[in-house]
Amino acid sequence: MSVIYLLLSLSILVAVIFFVAFIFAVKNGQYDDSYTPSVRMLFEDELVKEKPKTLKKSKLTNQE
Template identity: 55%
Template sequence: MSVLIILIVVSILVAGGFLAAFIWSVKKGQYDDDYTPSVRMLFDDKPLPDTTTSLKSKQK
């Protein structure tokens, strides 16, 4: 039974270490997106309506 308690304590310590590493990496800017802002202007345009379907509907 004591082995189970030791394993639970060790697993909680490991999980806390991973949580601390994650928080540290977020504070240091590891997950900041540097690429998307430079190409965001390429994705802001709305797609043009399909002219072939609108021409077909006008011809009928």
């Protein structure tokens, strides 16, 4: 029954992975602006129609 140790540690590992992802998300400033991204995600398609070459919406790298 020591499999429970394995299962528990796996489940906690998964939880911790998500937790770390959350911390990184906050650190990268993803929680600073909770409105603009919701509008931005609707734009990309219209850009493709017009001029595909400028479709370069790379994520800003965080310089701090």
